Amino acid sequence: MINMIWAMDENNLVGKGDRIPWHIKEDLLYYKSKTKGQTVLMGDTTYFSLKGYYKDKPLPYGKIYVATIDKSLVIDGCEMVYDIISFLKRVDFDLWVVGGATIYKLSLPYADRLYISFVKGTHEGDRYFPTIDYSKYKLAWENESEQVRYTLFEKVK
Numbered sequence: 774m775i776n777m778i779w780a781m782d783e784n785n786l787v788g789k790g791d792r793i794p795w796h797i798k799e800d801l802l803y804y805k806s807k808t809k810g811q812t813v814l815m816g817d818t819t820y821f822s823l824k825g826y827y828k829d830k831p832l833p834y835g836k837i838y839v840a841t842i843d844k845s846l847v848i849d850g851c852e853m854v855y856d857i858i859s860f861l862k863r864v865d866f867d868l869w870v871v872g873g874a875t876i877y878k879l880s881l882p883y884a885d886r887l888y889i890s891f892v893k894g895t896h897e898g899d900r901y902f903p904t905i906d907y908s909k910y911k912l913a914w915e916n917e918s919e920q921v922r923y924t925l926f927e928k929v930k
């Protein structure tokens with residue numbers, strides 16, 4: 774099962790440089806409650822950005838797959854993914870795709886479940902999620918707060 778989880782604003786914005794464009798604590802807690810201890814896939818940009826936050830502390834996931842096209846890049850404690858498409862085609866376990874923009878775009882066709890946090894309003898930034906064809910999914914769950922609409926979309930088989 775391939776799960777994707779991200780937050781985006783009303784323009785599908787997800788990032789600003791290597792950072793998230795907003796700071797919404799409740800969404801961070803929601804994200805952590807879903808991904809803590811899980812097997813995750815992320816791009817190298819997102820990995821190094823997270824390392825900047827966590828510094829010497831371990832990232833709060835289980836196994837970490839890091840996608841890069843730089844075959845000389847090896848990160849201690851992580852599994853490297855140099856060919857993301859053949860990797861995604863082979864996934865037969867619970868995987869959480871946690872960004873960033875490039876990795877979301879490449880993974881979307883293979884994802885079974887989309888955990889989307891719709892951040893209300895618009896923000897400044899330069900990394901966007903691609904347009905989603907919602908006719909391929911059904912809304913399985915939603916919950917709304919003042920700042921965010923939390924949703925789960927499941928792929929229609």
Ligand SMILES: NC(=O)c1ccc[n+]([C@@H]2O[C@H](COP(=O)([O-])OP(=O)(O)OC[C@H]3O[C@@H](n4cnc5c(N)ncnc54)[C@H](OP(=O)(O)O)[C@@H]3O)[C@@H](O)[C@H]2O)c1
Nearest residue numbers: 779780788792793816818819841842843872873874875876
């Ligand atoms: N809003 C959210 O929920 C959320 C969550 C996570 C991240 N983000 C944001 O997303 C942004 C980062 O996104 P990004 O697109 O710059 O970086 P990214 O998706 O984290 O990583 C991109 C990297 O993936 C590698 N890659 C590209 N194609 C590949 C392929 N076919 N196979 C294997 N690896 C491949 C490339 O590595 P090379 O270096 O080798 O070229 C590329 O630099 C940041 O702003 C971050 O804050 C937002």
